Structure formats: C-alpha cells, structure tokens
Amino acid sequence: MDLFIKSKIKKVKKGDQNAFAEVVEYYKDKIYQLCYRMLGNTHEAEDMAQEAFLRAYVNIDSYDIKRKFSTWLYRIATNLCIDRIRKKKPDYFLDAEVAGTEGLNMYSQIAADGDLPEESVEKLELHEYVQQQITQLPEKYRTVIILKYVDELPLKEISDIMELPIGTVKTRIHRGREALRKKLRHM
Numbered sequence: 001m002d003l004f005i006k007s008k009i010k011k012v013k014k015g016d017q018n019a020f021a022e023v024v025e026y027y028k029d030k031i032y033q034l035c036y037r038m039l040g041n042t043h044e045a046e047d048m049a050q051e052a053f054l055r056a057y058v059n060i061d062s063y064d065i066k067r068k069f070s071t072w073l074y075r076i077a078t079n080l081c082i083d084r085i086r087k088k089k090p091d092y093f094l095d096a097e098v099a100g101t102e103g104l105n106m107y108s109q110i111a112a113d114g115d116l117p118e119e120s121v122e123k124l125e126l127h128e129y130v131q132q133q134i135t136q137l138p139e140k141y142r143t144v145i146i147l148k149y150v151d152e153l154p155l156k157e158i159s160d161i162m163e164l165p166i167g168t169v170k171t172r173i174h175r176g177r178e179a180l181r182k183k184l185r186h187m
Contacts, residue, residue, distance in 0.1 A: 009069055013155065027053075027073060034077055034081070035049045037134065037146040038081040038135075038143065082143065133184060137179055141172055
C-alpha cells in the first residue's frame, strides 16, 4: 500500500488533483477517527480532519517521499487537534443536559442503527464512558493512548508523529494508562 500511496503523492506533486482525492479517500476514516478520539466531538473532528488534508495538500512539496506518508499526515492531524485542545477548554460533557430540553443529554444525540439489544447498549455506554475518560486525560497522554491503543500504531511511528524519543513515548503511554486506570477504578 505504501508504494500505491507514494505513486499517488508523486502524481500530486506534479499537479494531479485526482490523485490526492484517492489519497484522501484511503485515509479519511483513519484521520477522522484520530481527530474524534482526541477531540470527542464529531463536528470538530470533521473540521480538523478536513483541515489536515487541506494542509497536507497545500504543503505537499515539503513532504519527503522517502518517509512514510501516513506518519506525516498523522503528525499534521495530531498537531491540529492539540492546537484545538489548547485553544478551547471543554465546555460540555456527554451527560450534560441539552439546552431547551427536559431530561435529554448529549448521549441522546449519538446515532444508532435502530433498536439494539440491552447488551449492545451496555457496551456502547461503556465505550462512551471510556472515550469520555480518555478525552479528559492531559493532551500529552491522550494523544499517545489514542495512537497506541485505538489506532494501534507501533511505537516508532508514534515517536515520529509526536517528534519525541521512543523512551518518552513509552513513559507517556505508561503514565496515560495509569491515569486512565485511576479514572476507571470504580467500574
């Protein structure tokens, strides 16, 4: 797949916009999921994912074709999300009541594929709770936890994305897991 992406990037550098559309199509879900897990908001995740692809396209000439494109793209998306987190402190929570409604919270805004059995609902609530706890971790831990356990990236790639030594990445993963474990202890 890397060869396919690299061939498309070479075409993009020569001015082929359709080649970049294929690259976007390949990575769009992965980048959106990364942004969503970091930001915890679908609209902001969509905005950041779109901005990541826009920045990648505008700065495609600065991409070193000898390196892995996904690492470069993940770095762009991660940095955008970190900037967004720094600029905006969370002002809502999933269990907060929606203004102008009686008893509806943000959980009710999450789309479902029809009626789910009770077990599926419990799993969904657990998943949402864990996701909420992840979004409350400090950004340096949140980022590595998402990249390692959600996106299942190897330590080397996380190190490249974060521009940190592998030892620092390992430390942050360990500390992030410990912080998450403390948050989830009462479950």
